[in-house]
Amino acid sequence: MKNIISTKVKNMQPSGIRAFFDLVLGMKEVISLGVGEPDFVTPWQIREAGIYSLEQGYTSYTSNKGLYKLRLGLNRFLKSEYGVEYCPDEEMLITVGVSEGLDLALRALLNPGDKILIPTPCYVSYGPMTELAGGEPVYIDTSKDGFKLKPGVLEKHIDKKVKGIILNYPANPTGVSYTRKELEEIKKILLKHGLICIVDEVYADLTYDFEHTCFASLKGAKNNTVYLNGFSKSYAMTGWRVGFACGPKEIIAAMTKIHQYSIMCVPITSQMAACEALQAGRRSVEEMKREYKRRREYIIGELNRIGLVCSKPQGAFYAFATLKKTGMSSMEFCQKLLKEQKVAIVPGTAFGENTKDYIRISYASSLDNLKEAISRIETFLKNKK
Amino acid sequence: MDEILEILEKDGCATAQDIAKMLKKKPENIKQAIKKYEKEGVILGYKAMINKELIKDAGSRVRALIEVNITPQKDLGFEKIAERIYSFPEVTSCYLISGTYDLLLIVEGKDLHSVAGFVSEKLAPLENIRGTATHFLLKKYKEDGVVLKHREENKRIAISY
Numbered sequence: 001m002k003n004i005i006s007t008k009v010k011n012m013q014p015s016g017i018r019a020f021f022d023l024v025l026g027m028k029e030v031i032s033l034g035v036g037e038p039d040f041v042t043p044w045q046i047r048e049a050g051i052y053s054l055e056q057g058y059t060s061y062t063s064n065k066g067l068y069k070l071r072l073g074l075n076r077f078l079k080s081e082y083g084v085e086y087c088p089d090e091e092m093l094i095t096v097g098v099s100e101g102l103d104l105a106l107r108a109l110l111n112p113g114d115k116i117l118i119p120t121p122c123y124v125s126y127g128p129m130t131e132l133a134g135g136e137p138v139y140i141d142t143s144k145d146g147f148k149l150k151p152g153v154l155e156k157h158i159d160k161k162v163k164g165i166i167l168n169y170p171a172n173p174t175g176v177s178y179t180r181k182e183l184e185e186i187k188k189i190l191l192k193h194g195l196i197c198i199v200d201e202v203y204a205d206l207t208y209d210f211e212h213t214c215f216a217s218l219k220g221a222k223n224n225t226v227y228l229n230g231f232s233k234s235y236a237m238t239g240w241r242v243g244f245a246c247g248p249k250e251i252i253a254a255m256t257k258i259h260q261y262s263i264m265c266v267p268i269t270s271q272m273a274a275c276e277a278l279q280a281g282r283r284s285v286e287e288m289k290r291e292y293k294r295r296r297e298y299i300i301g302e303l304n305r306i307g308l309v310c311s312k313p314q315g316a317f318y319a320f321a322t323l324k325k326t327g328m329s330s331m332e333f334c335q336k337l338l339k340e341q342k343v344a345i346v347p348g349t350a351f352g353e354n355t356k357d358y359i360r361i362s363y364a365s366s367l368d369n370l371k372e373a374i375s376r377i378e379t380f381l382k383n384k385k
Numbered sequence: 386m387d388e389i390l391e392i393l394e395k396d397g398c399a400t401a402q403d404i405a406k407m408l409k410k411k412p413e414n415i416k417q418a419i420k421k422y423e424k425e426g427v428i429l430g431y432k433a434m435i436n437k438e439l440i441k442d443a444g445s446r447v448r449a450l451i452e453v454n455i456t457p458q459k460d461l462g463f464e465k466i467a468e469r470i471y472s473f474p475e476v477t478s479c480y481l482i483s484g485t486y487d488l489l490l491i492v493e494g495k496d497l498h499s500v501a502g503f504v505s506e507k508l509a510p511l512e513n514i515r516g517t518a519t520h521f522l523l524k525k526y527k528e529d530g531v532v533l534k535h536r537e538e539n540k541r542i543a544i545s546y
Contacts, residue, residue, distance in 0.1 A: 294407035
């Protein structure tokens with residue numbers, strides 16, 4: 001059975017930290033600040049809507065594009081929240097999380113050899129998905145610019161083969177976000193070179209210090225934007241797998257073509273629950289956001305106090321702290337911390353180049369957990385001196 | 386509502402230090418604010434929520450919801466009579482409600498007889514009381530926003546991107 005696996009997949013880089021993840025998953029009573037999802041359970045009224053839809057016998061396929069009432073609900077939400085209007089019939093598609101939306105966008109847009117710019121550190125799937133779609137990821141290291149993409153640096157990476165960029169804000173793993181003014185600068189350059197912006201705004205509702213700006217709401221940007229978002233983080237609905245893609249008619253039609261053959265449609269139960277989230281879930285979103293914000297203040301203060309320096313993230317629920325003072329690499333730090341103090345943290349190296357001095361700390365965890373974890377990390381650091 | 390109160394309402398044990406860290410304020414200021422709330426009676430007290438069903442020697446207590454119909458007094462309305470009623474130590478909660486009845490009480494006693502005795506000997510004979518309806522509680526599922534069951538296990542996987 002030689003060469004049973006396709007060359008493309010064989011050539012995909014296996015994640016360097018898979019073994020570390022397995023180690024964590026095999027251990028008991030670990031305090032984890034390594035989780036990339038909310039610690040809240042989906043608000044009850046949303047869960048109840050899912051259960052009710054099952055009771056009512058909603059167990060069939062939906063339209064490939066997704067339930068019309070969900071698309072209509074999203075159309076209204078985006079209009080009132082960001083002043084952006086997408087036609088529910090032609091410019092919207094309900095996807096299996098943002099992950100599927102990203103995959104579809106890349107597959108719909110890329111020809112072999114096309115390049116996609118990816119500011120790093122970034123979420124783990126951007127590079128591999130680009131490669132699978134036949135494209136070539138071009139990573140832009142932002143570690144020297146406070147993990148923000150600077151317009152000048154962006155422009156330097158653009159050449160004839162570059163088709164677009166994947167922009168994620170607030171960002172996983174850094175929590176960095178952009179103000180409207182900063183985004184305007186980025187937009188100008190993208191438009192100047194006729195590039196597509198695939199924007200992942202899944203953490204939009206968790207923006208703490210200023211109003212989140214939807215990229216498509218920037219003047220003139222909509223025609224060059226594939227806007228991806230989902231219900232996972234805002235409504236604590238990660239396991240339901242509901243996301244959505246909005247964009248120019250032509251691109252959404254191409255994405256829908258792939259989606260109809262590969263996925264057909266998002267599970268109807270999840271779509272029904274998502275409808276309820278839009279109807280009744282906004283209050284829960286605000287409550288959870290306030291809670292995250294308090295934890296952010298707590299964890300950033302404490303991390304800096306014990307010598308894990310990090311600047312204050314503007315969104316999401318991650319702190320990206322540097323280990324420079326400890327003299328340890330991120331993998332070494334995470335492995336030893338796990339073994340000695342049973343605290344799980346994700347090494348920065350999971351998220352791209354030039355991150356071996358960093359760790360990602362998720363504060364999607366109860367205050368009791370955060371306190372206990374900080375106290376263990378403090379002990380760990382003292383023992384290392 | 387002030388975030389200090391929001392935090393304390395969820396966790397009465399939260400210290401001024403912790404709250405200060407969460408709200409990025411000075412601990413002294415938080416202490417002062419809490420003192421002020423206590424003095425003004427906004428914060429009335431702190432206590433643990435205990436699930437007595439799990440304690441063997443807690444002694445079984447019986448609770449009843451009692452609806453009370455009263456004739457309001459001239460000039461005083463329901464206030465005076467409510468005060469007479471809620472002053473009994475057996476009455477753990479007392480509400481003025483709309484609908485068929487006027488007051489809703491939660492009454493606690495060591496057994497069925499003592500609650501029944503309280504109703505027939507203390508409550509019903511009071512002046513201005515026109516009638517009562519007693520409902521004994523059989524099981525507690527949720528109280529003040531807290532579901533009375535064991536802490537649930539964490540269902541998230543321990544590490545993810």
